[in-house]
Amino acid sequence: MRAPSRLLATAAAVLAAAACGSTGAAGDDGAGGDLRVTVSSYPLQYVAERVTAGRAEVDNLVPPGADSHALELSAQQVGRLGEADLVVHLSGLQPAVDEALEAQPPAHLVDAAALADLHGDPHFWLDPTRMARLAEQVAGAASEVDPEGEQQYAANAERLARELTELDREYATALAPCADATLVTAHEAFGYLAQRYHLQQVGINGIDPHVEPSPARLRDVVDTVRGRDVRTVFFEATTSAAVAETLAQDTGVRTSVLHPVERVTREQDYPGLMRENLTALTEGLNCRS
Ligand SMILES: [Zn+2]
Numbered sequence: 412m413r414a415p416s417r418l419l420a421t422a423a424a425v426l427a428a429a430a431c432g433s434t435g436a437a438g439d440d441g442a443g444g445d446l447r448v449t450v451s452s453y454p455l456q457y458v459a460e461r462v463t464a465g466r467a468e469v470d471n472l473v474p475p476g477a478d479s480h481a482l483e484l485s486a487q488q489v490g491r492l493g494e495a496d497l498v499v500h501l502s503g504l505q506p507a508v509d510e511a512l513e514a515q516p517p518a519h520l521v522d523a524a525a526l527a528d529l530h531g532d533p534h535f536w537l538d539p540t541r542m543a544r545l546a547e548q549v550a551g552a553a554s555e556v557d558p559e560g561e562q563q564y565a566a567n568a569e570r571l572a573r574e575l576t577e578l579d580r581e582y583a584t585a586l587a588p589c590a591d592a593t594l595v596t597a598h599e600a601f602g603y604l605a606q607r608y609h610l611q612q613v614g615i616n617g618i619d620p621h622v623e624p625s626p627a628r629l630r631d632v633v634d635t636v637r638g639r640d641v642r643t644v645f646f647e648a649t650t651s652a653a654v655a656e657t658l659a660q661d662t663g664v665r666t667s668v669l670h671p672v673e674r675v676t677r678e679q680d681y682p683g684l685m686r687e688n689l690t691a692l693t694e695g696l697n698c699r700s
Contacts, residue, residue, distance in 0.1 A: 454536035589698035597646035643695030
């Protein structure tokens with residue numbers, strides 16, 4: 412009994428395409444991607460581009476290399492949010508985006524916070540299995556807007572999920588000897604990663620990297636580094652290096668870079684940075700060899 416409804420759906424899609432075609436003729440952009448997807452951070456861009464490849468234009472409100480925590484929106488960007496066919500965002504990360512979406516709700520919205528079972532900490536993408544869940548959700552939402560692309564979206568999401576599962580296996584295998592090791596980081600962004608791979612995260616600056624640690628907090632971290640035989644203090648190359656470096660010097664441990672995959676340049680990508688992080692973790696954590 413599925414054939415008639417599928418036929419109707421196809422007919423509706425053809426009619427919709429014809430309607431789009433007639434309006435598109437005036438300002439034809441010619442590109443294969445007619446779907447306009449707006450995202451509010453790099454990890455969401457990565458998933459949206461992979462899932463909608465070939466059928467959509469993905470517009471990230473955060474320019475390459477910029478800080479997603481500190482995002483402010485121009486009036487033009489608020490307009491772009493309102494005009495998007497699909498918005499993929501993460502509520503609770505950027506107040507400016509939350510406010511704009513509340514004032515002018517888009518027709519189709521995926522909130523990564525809702526599906527990733529988040530508690531306060533927005534950095535879900537550092538656990539690859541949570542990224543795979545987002546891929547499925549984006550494929551579903553894109554198919555609602557563009558039913559003709561459903562199979563393509565589903566296949567793209569499935570391929571991405573397989574790659575993320577492989578990445579998860581690499582992490583689990585490499586970090587198995589490091590179970591219960593203490594992960595001291597400047598930016599407390601690695602809570603979901605730590606949860607997934609059985610590490611104990613101790614953040615210096617907190618979940619928002621722009622909040623400086625108090626002297627009492629610093630004393631606690633120093634005690635942790637000394638008491639738990641920590642060998643490395645991790646920080647991100649772009650921010651909060653000074654406090655982490657001072658702490659490492661005072662406690663006589665080394666520093667290493669751990670990338671929160673938020674400020675991402677055009678030359679970097681999610682799987683590459685995640686694998687660099689894995690190397691830094693296996694070299695820097697106190698693991699049983
Ligand atoms: Zn962050």
